Amino acid sequence: xxxxxxxxxxxxxxxxxxxxxxxxxxxxxxxxxxxxxxxxxxxxxxxxxxxxxxxxxxxxxxxxxxxxxxxxxxxxxxxxxxxxxxxxxxxxxxxxxxxxxxxxxxxxxxxxxxxxxxxxxxxxxxxxxxxxxxxxxxxxxxxxxxxxxxxxxxxxxxxxxxxxxxxxxxxxx
Numbered sequence: 001x002x003x004x005x006x007x008x009x010x011x012x013x014x015x016x017x018x019x020x021x022x023x024x025x026x027x028x029x030x031x032x033x034x035x036x037x038x039x040x041x042x043x044x045x046x047x048x049x050x051x052x053x054x055x056x057x058x059x060x061x062x063x064x065x066x067x068x069x070x071x072x073x074x075x076x077x078x079x080x081x082x083x084x085x086x087x088x089x090x091x092x093x094x095x096x097x098x099x100x101x102x103x104x105x106x107x108x109x110x111x112x113x114x115x116x117x118x119x120x121x122x123x124x125x126x127x128x129x130x131x132x133x134x135x136x137x138x139x140x141x142x143x144x145x146x147x148x149x150x151x152x153x154x155x156x157x158x159x160x161x162x163x164x165x166x167x168x169x170x171x172x173x
Contacts, residue, residue, distance in 0.1 A: 001117060002027045004046040006037040006063070007079070008055050012102070016050060016079075019106050020113075034058030038066060046074050048116055050109075051096070053080045053087060054159075057169045059152045064094040075116040079109065085130040088123060094148060098122035 003026055005016045013030045020026045029044055031037040034055045041049060049067070053060035064076055077098040078091040088099040098112045104124050112122040123131060149170070156166045167173060 001025060001048060002029070002044060002046040003113075004029050004031060004037065004040055004044065004049045004074070006031045006034075006049060006055065006060075007052040008032050009052075012052070012079075016109070019109065023110070032056075034060070034063050037063055041067060041074060042070065045072065048075045048077060048113060050077050050079050050113075053078060053082060053091065054155065059155055061090060061094050061148050062152055062170075064091065064096050065148065068095045077109075077112050077116055077122070083127060085127060088127050088131055090148065090151060092121075092123075099127060100124045101127060 003020065005013050005028060007013050007016075010032070013032070017028050017030070020028050029040055029046070031040050034057050037049070037051070037055075038058075040046075051060050051063060055063070060078060060080070064078075067074060067076065075098075076096045077100065078088075078096045079100050079102060080087060080091075081102045083101040083103060091099050097116050098121060100109055100112050100122070101124055108124055112124075115122040152170065153166055156169060161169065
């Protein structure tokens, strides 16, 4: 199985590589940015991409949207620090096949990879319960109605980027 790990933190990439080293027949490549991820994904055509949402420049939701048009389309597992159900929901709506929090135990990541390899969808158990109750508890969540583009702009603003940097990152005027 060819896997591409996309995260801007070298220690996270190394940890996932080490976790997968014990598994048979895994060819693991790494990318530290969205642009590098798209280039490697199209060159290597991985079976699975393990993707962080918070990346410099192009964010994970934009990467997912761009990969949806690729043939063959890789399976995408989002591995994120965000454990709010809005991020899981948006990732799955964008086309991700699974979502796991970075707070999850390593065995959960391995289980997610195994399920995605079988063509199934996977969401971590705690987050799955929150998603199931999402509409009952938080129908007016302030981020719920934001488009993917506005959510990405909000993320970049939260990273401290100015309007010019955001425009350059998103390719807009």
